[in-house]
Amino acid sequence: MHDVIHISIWALVGAAGMVVVAAIVSRILRLRLEKDLLVATLRAFVQLMVVGYILDWIFDVNRWFLVSAWIILMIGIASYNAMRRQTAHFPGLLPRFGLAIILSSAFSMAIGVGLIIHPSPFWNPQYLIPIGGMIIGNSMTAAALSINRLTSEMKTGRGAVEAALSLGASRHIATLPAMRASVKAGMLHIITNTMVVGLVHLPGMMTGQIVGGVDPGEAVRYQIIIMYILMTSNTLSALTSVMLIRGLYFNKRDQLVIPE
């Protein structure tokens, strides 16, 4: 990390000027997006500056409990976001998203960071925070996608689920096809991304490493590991969230009561 150009506050203000182009387009086409653009611009600035200061501090102090606290905070925000992205809301979603994201990302961080990249100590924030963040973010997307799919399967496939119940099936057997479709929906997103990686766009982490002065050949190796880890964490996240949540659509008598 030697030859990185320092970004001054004036460079940031200059970049914000780029947003003016978007604002002009919005004004000419009367898209009424000016306010949203302003809010997004300010939020990105404030959020990222705050995160930058906190991370600087965590990297400086360099203690395992601060790193853990940051990871836990990310998991909490990810679970909340997965819940907010649902088309149907019902009680019990948040803790189950939390558990699914914890299980899938803990497993993936342990194998991916602990065993494969193997920094010492394991919790070294330079590795665990960015890679953990990517794993958690992807687990969130997979969980949110698969549960949205599960809800729509329960709606459009209600007839088949109830036909199975009518034949004496338990809620678990009756939802097997819906479960498979939902886990698949959560997995497909990362598989598609992995197939085109490097061809269409350079992933964020690789870009960052290259700008940070790492040889592209080295950055690519990291990216390969990350993509493989993400395929696992996405799969686990989709699977566990579907397993934990599919029972919530039913009442105690195995009657399908959600979505209403």
Next chain:
Amino acid sequence: MHHSKILELSGVGVRKRRSREDEYSWILRGLDLTVFAGERLALIGDSGSGKTTLLRVLADLEPIREGEILFNNTPVRDLNPSDYRRKVGLVQQTPALFDVDVEYNLQFAPKLENKEFSREELISLLAKVGLGEKLLGAKVETLSVGQAMRVAIARTLSMAPSVLLMDEPTSALDPLSSHKILELVKNLSREMAMTAVLVLHDMEFAKNGADRVALLHDGRIAACTGSKEFFSNPPTDLAKRFAEGLSRGGFDA
């Protein structure tokens, strides 16, 4: 009717809402109905009167807010859902066949109990609903509407239920296939000594194919008598409207 009561509903109420933001409204309220063992009961009523909801209540797919349902004198809520549903089988209005082949649909219920039909048993099950063995391996999306309805009936019969519930089994069929399906249901319930509750819009069949007729209105049973009497001497004005619909050649219920 000298038969015993197989299903007895008292004061049954169901309320529903269209979304979590919506208000609840009562779909059924204070509904009393008795079904006798071995009878064919026709459920009739205007569209939206709650016929499908009542059938779903009987099939144990719809939660009830009030009232009680007895099955052979035992409260349904004390019975294990799977056990009850195996005895009271529902054929839905649009047959939701499982997305594999016909055989998979017919083996579904036995497999839940770790049993499997032999080829002979499958063929005789298909024969019961008037289908040939060639259809056994057919993918469900290749079936005609009438064939799909027959497979759905066979799928329910695979459990050998004591009560068969059917929701407008002929609503998607042309008159000739409708007639065949209704005759089939009539013969099956007779041969297998099966109780049947049929939601019907065909008044002709309600008159000739059912033992009793129950008229649903405003979420309750507005009239319930023997079918001959219902059509020759309608007990209420509303019943009269339905009975007269018959002489006008049927109307859309």
